[in-house]
Amino acid sequence: MAPATDSVVEIKNLTKKYENKKVVDNINLIIKDSCFSLLGPNGAGKSTTFLMLLGLVRPTSGNAFVLKKDIKNGIDNVRARIGFLPENVGFYSKLTARQHIELILKIRKESHSKNEVETLLNWCGIKQDYWDKNVKTFSRGMAQRLGLAQAFAGNPKIVFLDEPLSNIDALGRDDLINKIRLKRQQGITIIISSHIILELEQLTEELAFIDKGKIVKYGNYIHLTNLVGFNEYEINLINQKSKISLGELKEIVESKDNTLMIAPKVLDEKIIFNSQKPEKLNQIIEEFHDFSLRPISGTLTRLYKHFLAQGEIS
Amino acid sequence: MIRRKNSLLQIDITLNKFYFRKSFFSIRTILCLILLFFPLFNLILSYNTYINPLVEYHQNFINNAYFWGDFMENNLNNIFLPILPLISLLITADSVSGEFSNRTAIVLYTNLSRKTIIRAKIEFLVMSLVIYVSLLWISLIIATSILFHAVISFSFLITGYILVFAHLLFYVAFSFLLSSLTQNTFIAFLVPFFYISFSGIFITLDMELLSYNYYGDTLFSFFGDILSPNNYIINDFPLLLFSFIIYFGLPIILFIVTYYEFKRIDIRV
Numbered sequence: 001m002a003p004a005t006d007s008v009v010e011i012k013n014l015t016k017k018y019e020n021k022k023v024v025d026n027i028n029l030i031i032k033d034s035c036f037s038l039l040g041p042n043g044a045g046k047s048t049t050f051l052m053l054l055g056l057v058r059p060t061s062g063n064a065f066v067l068k069k070d071i072k073n074g075i076d077n078v079r080a081r082i083g084f085l086p087e088n089v090g091f092y093s094k095l096t097a098r099q100h101i102e103l104i105l106k107i108r109k110e111s112h113s114k115n116e117v118e119t120l121l122n123w124c125g126i127k128q129d130y131w132d133k134n135v136k137t138f139s140r141g142m143a144q145r146l147g148l149a150q151a152f153a154g155n156p157k158i159v160f161l162d163e164p165l166s167n168i169d170a171l172g173r174d175d176l177i178n179k180i181r182l183k184r185q186q187g188i189t190i191i192i193s194s195h196i197i198l199e200l201e202q203l204t205e206e207l208a209f210i211d212k213g214k215i216v217k218y219g220n221y222i223h224l225t226n227l228v229g230f231n232e233y234e235i236n237l238i239n240q241k242s243k244i245s246l247g248e249l250k251e252i253v254e255s256k257d258n259t260l261m262i263a264p265k266v267l268d269e270k271i272i273f274n275s276q277k278p279e280k281l282n283q284i285i286e287e288f289h290d291f292s293l294r295p296i297s298g299t300l301t302r303l304y305k306h307f308l309a310q311g312e313i314s
Numbered sequence: 315m316i317r318r319k320n321s322l323l324q325i326d327i328t329l330n331k332f333y334f335r336k337s338f339f340s341i342r343t344i345l346c347l348i349l350l351f352f353p354l355f356n357l358i359l360s361y362n363t364y365i366n367p368l369v370e371y372h373q374n375f376i377n378n379a380y381f382w383g384d385f386m387e388n389n390l391n392n393i394f395l396p397i398l399p400l401i402s403l404l405i406t407a408d409s410v411s412g413e414f415s416n417r418t419a420i421v422l423y424t425n426l427s428r429k430t431i432i433r434a435k436i437e438f439l440v441m442s443l444v445i446y447v448s449l450l451w452i453s454l455i456i457a458t459s460i461l462f463h464a465v466i467s468f469s470f471l472i473t474g475y476i477l478v479f480a481h482l483l484f485y486v487a488f489s490f491l492l493s494s495l496t497q498n499t500f501i502a503f504l505v506p507f508f509y510i511s512f513s514g515i516f517i518t519l520d521m522e523l524l525s526y527n528y529y530g531d532t533l534f535s536f537f538g539d540i541l542s543p544n545n546y547i548i549n550d551f552p553l554l555l556f557s558f559i560i561y562f563g564l565p566i567i568l569f570i571v572t573y574y575e576f577k578r579i580d581i582r583v
Contacts, residue, residue, distance in 0.1 A: 054424055056423060056580065056581040057580040057581065058578065076427035076429070079424070079427060083424075086421075086424075086583065089420075089421065090583065091421065092336060093416070095336075100421075103332055104421070107425045107426055
């Protein structure tokens, strides 16, 4: 049972039972290099799936491969390339934020610089005044940010984030989403589990809905929205230094195929339009690294509710 | 291959530095130090009442009566006031379970394999025990030289050190097994503590083979006779051999069981 060649994570018939109750029920998934969201209500089996993929919880049956390594026997070989933010992250109360990051970097890498520690602390948004304070003085939101920093410490290839936004206020969520997006742009595969849907749509490329331990639907975000008939999309300018403007991009796209965007409206930082062929359009947009195509804001929530209305998510 | 070994060693050093830094100047360490010197103070106080600095004490008295007969006897076989085993339990009981109750386990266990973590923790506990027992022995040597203007013979000191170290290592290994596999600090502390307390009951009920102290007592008597100038005849060789195996082997077996069984438990915090 070898893993698929282009998968980062491959799950095959994975099941976990606790006292005869199936918490994860025979799930199958292939996760490619992307930002993957595992979405579902509380108690759906998201965290247990993560813990099994990290080799912390042993599956009752089935198997999975992370970075081509069997989670039952080979996961230790790739552990240094995996980052993880647990749902309820805990830290050694007597250590400072800086000491925590130093510890994780020392474990993951043979050497690191002071600058690397400070870059991470700066990146996660902890104020400099707190870098050398004991973690026991941190609010839950700050501890969550430190958790995020330790997850990305040492340039992992893949990072699992379990409910990363749960202790963060609304403004902080947008900030963290942007920070995670920057990491994604650096080529890190990000796997997020969350029951907070709204903010994740800015990140999600692939997704799976899970409920009662079973995968209800999974696939490419754009493909799934198109599949259920949510056809409103937007192209966002994600790099202000782009040599091409949104208007110019629209003309380029239309010159290739004028049926890809229906009734496009060019705004300050985005183009809004309808499309019946979003996947074909996405192939064109991916060539321009300064832009991204996504369903319009609110679509992921609508998609979640769509499956909910069908009774596919309880 | 060599790089991997170096890397593993580096990780062990990093973790052990971290564990030592965490425990340094903690309330627990201070409590352990108080407990550590309690038997020594007790010994000094009991001798200080009648000791005569003008008298030159015979080496046999220092070795057999003062060290082996009082110090070792009181600390190795005292089931009513098990001071030194308490140190073992204090340094060990929350070594793994504490990581779970503080939700810190997952941060380390996701970055390193469980084998590495358990190995580093065993190394840390054994090193801590070496430090504590060595501190006690150094203090004992200093106190003896001040009290009696004499030193305990090396053969007595080293034999006593090994017996006390193995004794304390057993309680470390026992508590560590429970701390790792039950993830519960209270169980890891109380079960070995009650086991020490029940040692007397085992002997009363003719179930002395269930008592670890019984094997320690057998070896204590054996070495006491070997080290003293009297001729010693082994009466029960199978028991002596069994005592050697259990006394020195059981801590190692418990560590090995913990090392391999810990891989199988689910880590959820």
